[in-house]
Amino acid sequence: MTLKVKYFGLIAELTACEEESIEISATSIAELIQFLSEKYPSLKSKDFQIAQNREIASIETTLTGEEIALLPPFSGG
Amino acid sequence: MSRYSRHIVLSEIGHIGQEKLSKAKVLVIGAGGLGCPVLQYLTAAGIGTIGVIDHDTVEVSNLQRQILFGTSSLGLNKALAAKRRLEDLNPTITIHAYPEKLTHSNAKSYFEAYDIIVDGTDNFETRYLISDMAIIQNKPVVYAAIFKFEGQVSVFNYQNGPSYRCVFPNPPNEGSVSNCSEVGVLGVLPGIIGSMQANEVLKIILDFGYILSGKILCFNSKTSETAIIKVSKSETAFSKALNKDASLQNDYIHTSCPTETSHISIKDALKLTNTEFIDVREIHEQPKLDTLNHLxxxxxxxxxxxxxxxxxxxxIIFCQSGIRSQQAIGLLRKHNIQNSYSLREGVSKLIEELNIKA
Structure with missing residues (x-):
């Protein structure tokens, strides 16, 4: 399936883009993360939360969505 | 009431709404990039009681975005400087300035005195402390955080809604995300995001519109795009907070950002109450500090x-020049002693300052 993946904050810096389309046969969020971590090795050391179709998901969630977002926590104020 | 006439003519506010604002008590934690616009709008709106906590001093590099301050505030504690400016903006309300750091020992009493908590802090340690204390005391938190050109806004713990830990269950690993406000930030960004926080505070008090509860709004100033992401309540996250000992003391990351959270100036240190000064130099080192009780x-x-x-x-840890005291803070953090600062200046300056005071 084709997924639109959106990156925020520090994650967008390491992927060097804010959004991209990915062709993937993964069935779970965990597999997608695995795929992205191979594409962007420095992602492994980062903390982020995943959203699927604009809803916070967990690593066990089944991949159904068209849009995935990788949301890191921000500390700045 | 002519001060609030533009509020009162709104059917959503009126005299009743303005009265609600005047009875509200809001605690703003952090008078930085986010805190400044929040404080300005809440003060202008006539929130009856506003508390502001910040232990930091105004530095010239703050003025690019912390629009509450001017050059005349340089070197002053932010909470005290904010109070001075805000009292000029609206002398009809009560503003309490607390020139100290929010810690797990003082958070409880601060939270008890206010209805709504605004999180405008610049570090994860305090964000998780705020989140957990808000769950324990059942107070809504108007949260925001920024990074360079992006901001996040949400209302947590509102009418039994989700909390910060439902989005980010645990503090990030050390080094995984920047915990330092030394990162660059577009000056106007905290202005936009902080104004959104003020908007949420007003909606909560006035009870109109839709509160940003159960969702987190992500704004990108480069693209002007906004994404709203739904958040569900996680009972695990709540029980973590309610299990006070585990979460309030052991769980935070212990990075120390030398210019922000672990350093304190002599002036600010001497303003704090309930302190213990600790000399970490060798016993034989001169000059001795004999005008102040210390360990x-x-x-x-x-x-x-x-x-x-x-x-x-x-x-308050001090040494000859501020280097060993900073290492000491690292050790204390490792042993979960958060309530501690490294004195920015060395012992000579401290003696000088005490002599002036005496």
Whole structure:
């Protein structure tokens, strides 16, 4: 399936883009993360939360969505 | 009431709404990039009681975005400087300035005195503390955080809604995300995001519109795009917060950002109450500090003598120049002693300052 993946904050810096389309046969969020971590090795050391179709998901969630977002926590104020 | 006439003519507010604002009590934690616009709009709106906590001083590099301050505030504590400016903006309300750091020992009493908590802090340690204390005391938190050109806004813990830990269950690993406000930030960004926080505060008090509860709004100033992401309540996250000992003390990351959270100036240190000064120099080192009661624990013995430190007090660590005291803070953080600062200046300056005071 084709997924639109959106990156925020520090994650967008390491992927060097804010959004991209990915062709993937993964069935779970965990597999997608695995795929992205191979594409962007420095992602492994980062903390982020995943959203699927604009809803916070967990690593066990089944991949159904068209849009995935990788949301890191921000500390700045 | 002509001060609020533009509020009162709105059917959503009116005299009744303005009265609600005047009875509200809001605590703003952090008077930085986010805190400044929040404080300005809440003060202008006539929130009856506003508390502001910040232990930091105004530096020239703050003025690019912290629009509450001018050059005349440089070197002053932010909470006190904010109070001065805000009282000019609206002398009809009550503003309490607390020139100290929010810690797990003082958070409880601060939270008890206010209805709504605004999180405008710049570090994860305080964000998780705020989140957990808000769950324990059942107070809504108007949250925001920024990074360079992006901001996040949400209302947590509102009418039984989700909390910060439902989005980010645990503090990030050390080094995984920047915990330092030394990162660049577009000056106007905290202005936009902080104004959104003020908007949420007003909606909560006035009870109109839709509150940003159960969702997190992500704004990108480069693209002007906004994404709203739904958040569900996680009972695990809540029980983590309610299990106070685990979450309030052991769980936070212990990075120290030298210019922000772990350093304190002599002036601010002397303003704090309930402090204990600790000299981490070797016993033989000169000059001696004899005008102030203090503990002496040389840095190399600090770890084995860690139990001598009274954690109910704020520890102010000093040495000859501020380098060993900073290392000491690293050790204390490792042993979960958060309520401590490294004195920015060395012992000579401290003696000088005490002599002036005496």
């Amino acid at each position: 002496q624990i040389p840095l190399r013995e600090l770890e084995q003598k860690i139990t001598e430190i009274n954690t109910d007090k704020t520890s």
